Amino acid sequence: MAYVFDFDHKHRKPPMEMKDLLGGKGANLAEMTSVLELPVPPGFTISTDACRSYMTGGWPDGLTKEVDRALVKLEKAMGKHLGDPGDPLLVSVRSGAKFSMPGMMDTVLNLGLNDESVEGLAKQTSDERFAYDSYRRFVQMYGRIVLGLPGEEFDRLFDAAKELANTTSDADVPPELLRYLVTSFKQIVERATGAPFPQDPTEQLRGAIEAVFGSWNGPRAVTYRNRERIPHDLGTAVNVQAMVFGNRDDNSGTGVGFTRDPATGAQGAYGDFLVNAQGEDVVAGIRNTEPLAALEGRFPKIYKELLSIFERLERHYRDMCDTEFTIDQGKLWMLQTRVGKRTGVAALKMAVDLTKDRRIKLTRAEAVGRINADHLDQVLHPRFASGDVAVLTKGLGASPGAAVGRVCFTADAAVAAAGRGEHVVLVRTETSPEDVHGMMAAEGILTSRGGLVSHAAVVARGWGKPAVVGAEGVRISGRQFTVAGVTVSEGDSISLDGTSGEVVLGEVALTAAAPPPEFTTVLGWADEIRRGRL
Numbered sequence: 282m283a284y285v286f287d288f289d290h291k292h293r294k295p296p297m298e299m300k301d302l303l304g305g306k307g308a309n310l311a312e313m314t315s316v317l318e319l320p321v322p323p324g325f326t327i328s329t330d331a332c333r334s335y336m337t338g339g340w341p342d343g344l345t346k347e348v349d350r351a352l353v354k355l356e357k358a359m360g361k362h363l364g365d366p367g368d369p370l371l372v373s374v375r376s377g378a379k380f381s382m383p384g385m386m387d388t389v390l391n392l393g394l395n396d397e398s399v400e401g402l403a404k405q406t407s408d409e410r411f412a413y414d415s416y417r418r419f420v421q422m423y424g425r426i427v428l429g430l431p432g433e434e435f436d437r438l439f440d441a442a443k444e445l446a447n448t449t450s451d452a453d454v455p456p457e458l459l460r461y462l463v464t465s466f467k468q469i470v471e472r473a474t475g476a477p478f479p480q481d482p483t484e485q486l487r488g489a490i491e492a493v494f495g496s497w498n499g500p501r502a503v504t505y506r507n508r509e510r511i512p513h514d515l516g517t518a519v520n521v522q523a524m525v526f527g528n529r530d531d532n533s534g535t536g537v538g539f540t541r542d543p544a545t546g547a548q549g550a551y552g553d554f555l556v557n558a559q560g561e562d563v564v565a566g567i568r569n570t571e572p573l574a575a576l577e578g579r580f581p582k583i584y585k586e587l588l589s590i591f592e593r594l595e596r597h598y599r600d601m602c603d604t605e606f607t608i609d610q611g612k613l614w615m616l617q618t619r620v621g622k623r624t625g626v627a628a629l630k631m632a633v634d635l636t637k638d639r640r641i642k643l644t645r646a647e648a649v650g651r652i653n654a655d656h657l658d659q660v661l662h663p664r665f666a667s668g669d670v671a672v673l674t675k676g677l678g679a680s681p682g683a684a685v686g687r688v689c690f691t692a693d694a695a696v697a698a699a700g701r702g703e704h705v706v707l708v709r710t711e712t713s714p715e716d717v718h719g720m721m722a723a724e725g726i727l728t729s730r731g732g733l734v735s736h737a738a739v740v741a742r743g744w745g746k747p748a749v750v751g752a753e754g755v756r757i758s759g760r761q762f763t764v765a766g767v768t769v770s771e772g773d774s775i776s777l778d779g780t781s782g783e784v785v786l787g788e789v790a791l792t793a794a795a796p797p798p799e800f801t802t803v804l805g806w807a808d809e810i811r812r813g814r815l
Contacts, residue, residue, distance in 0.1 A: 284331040285347040287354060288314040288324050288522075297598070302328050304518030306377025309618050317597060319590060319615050323358045324372070324522030325351040327490065329379065332516030335494045348486070351521070359523050364482035368405045369398035371415070371524040374489040376496060378517040381619050383564075383743070384714040384736045385505045386517055387426045387496040389489040390559060391419035391524060395480040399463075411529050413459035414451075418528075418559065420466040420478060423485065427492040430473050438465050451568065452528070452557040486521070493519045501714045508721055508744070522616070525609040528559050534580075534608045535560045537734035538573050540591045541601040543623040543742055544681060544733075546630030550574070550591055552604075553732035560605055560616065563734060569751050570732035583613045594618055596640045600651075601631055622743040624681060625659030628652055629799035645806045652803055659745035660800055663791035665778055670785045673775070674764045676727070676752030678782035679738035684725025684747040685776045685788050688769055690760055692719025699723070706775055710757055712737040720746065725777050727784060729755035729762075747779030 286292075288311050292299060296311035303311060307326030313319040327348065334341040356362050361370035371393040376386035394402070394416045403412035421435045442458045443449060454462075467478040479485050496502060497517045506513055527535030536554025541547060553570035555563055556579065562568050577584040587606065590613075594602040603621030607614045623631065632648035635641045662682030686704035689695040692715065695705045699722035707723040709716060711730045720726055720740055725747040728737045732751055741748035754764045760771040767786065769775060776789035 282330060283347070284328050284334075284341060284344050285351045286311070286326050286328065287351060288321065288326070291315070300379045301515075302330065302518075304329055304377035304379055304520075305381055305619055306375065306617055307518045307520050310520060310522070312597075313615055313618060317593060319593075320613060321615050322523040322525050323355055324520060325355065326377070327519040327521070329516040329518050332494050332497060332518065333514070335491070336498070336516060340491070345487075348490070348521075352486075355521070355523060363393045363486070364395065364398055365401065366397040367401045369393050369401055369482075371402075372486070373520075373522050373524055374486070374493060375520045375522070376493045376517045377520050378497070378511075379515050380509070380511050381622065382502060382505050382509075382511070383622070383739045385496075385502040385717065386499070387493050388561070389419075389422050389426055389492070390561065391415045392423070392485050392489055393482045394419050395482065397480075398482075406529070408529065410454075410456040410459060411526070413456050413463060414454070414528055415526070417459050417462045417466065418561075420463060420470065422561075423489070424466065424470045424473075424478075426496075427488045428470060428474055430470065434469055435466060438462060438469075451562070452531075490519050490521075493517065501717045504718050504721065525607045525612075525614045525616075526559070527555070527607040527609065528557055529610055531557050532608075532611050533557060534576075535563055536570075536573060536576070536606055537563055538587065538591065538604050538606065539601060539621050539734075540595040540604075541621075541627070541631060543601065543603070543621050543627055544679070546601075546623065546627035546634065548634065550588055551733070553734045560607065563732070564736055564739075569730055569753060570734070572733075580608060580611075583608055583611070586613055590615065599635070599641045599643060601627075622739060624742050625656035625662075625745060626681060626797055627742075628656040629660065629797060629803055633799045633802050646810055649803060649807050649810060655745060657800070660794065660796050662745065662747070662794055664780070664794045665776070665783075665785075666790040666792040670776075670783065670789055672783045673767060673769075673786045674752050674754045674784050676729075676749040676755075676782045676784065677733055677738075678778065678780045679733050679735075679750045680726075680741035680746055680748040681780040682725075682745070682747035682794070683776065683778050683780075683789070683791050684723075685774065685791065686724040687772050687774050688762075689719070689723070690757065690762075690771055692716040692722075694771070695719035696722045706777060708755070708757065708762060708775075709737070711735065712740070720744070725749075725779065727752060727755070727775070727777055729753060729757060741779070747777060749777045749779060749782050749784055752782075752784060 300308045374389045399416040403409040424430045534556040538552035542551040552573035605617040635643040686706040776785040
């Protein structure tokens, strides 16, 4: 049994139909590479078969040889070698299950850096800041994900470095401070594990692959699968891909884009991007992003190319697509695509609109098949009964509907309060996958950082939870937050509108929402199908 498949492997059927074996991400990377011939960094996928074997009997026999062979081919394609002290190949290691589970499993970026290769990267690129920023990110991510260390100590040191540099931007931390951070981060690892940070890239790669396999059964992944009714025995694939760098300079960047608005269903590109950043900065919500439309002003040719790719993807998949992309010194690379998660309102609008789209020609039966009970329930979510409310602050309306509840600042507190029968609003600086159980328990979600494609926004939309993100005026300290001179403590009630982005102190009266016209249209089609007329 083969376990490893290059992205350009010649399969007997379209890769997009092989998600059982390649996982969703691997199948779509292979589809973009070998069928659509889009600009995708080369790489290979370790199959879900390997993960299932690992979960039942440990590291599979023969997997090491297959990974080594695939790595040699990748090195040849890139003209670089993993761990080369002069000009190193760096790779990302990402999960990719059959069904999309955004942020619930693990990713490691910049793998292959060590104390020697970071110097080679600095010389090769003539950019010491970029090299040490990449190494800082790698040690931090590897320590947290592979070695299981808490992230708070890394974050605290990095925040202190930004304060010392008198900046709020990650991109403005100078190279001398980044060198210091790398040394400090490695000391954190050695104190916690009793061993130095691993310098051998093959050891790093093995550790990252095992961490991704193991994350399939992590608490947040299990919680998410329970909520989404995804079987627990599927396992995840692992994708090893050559790194491209959005954090190289101000002619680089990274973003997440949708071919239609996942909140409303409106046609047209939608998403967020950041200049001089890596993808995790966007989805983790640790930096407030720019809207995708602003890309046109900064990178007009790339924006035009991206829109052309969006059009091809939507026509090919016959549905709204969610993508990740990186710009590396003016060159566009596609890192992922998948059929995007959407709200109930968006699902209904897209289903109806795509039956009228001559490129896609969705049948009415197919349209009805794309609507589930959760979608129908979500469009009836309540809204503020009156528009005459005293707005405390405003953020980005990331997931429509209104919510009222008592403020909780941790996921565990939200679960405990909900268990007592209380309605809860989870308030965080930004959410992470570790917060998923609290997000599930909450009526609504408020974050002070992050954009419309951050973790909080994506998960909230998928679950129909009202959410307001990027409310920059909110300052959280312990069990209270302040905004506009007002202090709100844990247990106080707030109300939020996930459409307008408004946050109100106290309990606002809610009223049932009127369903959109597409609601009646789709139900009518369903009746015709039931009666055998369609």
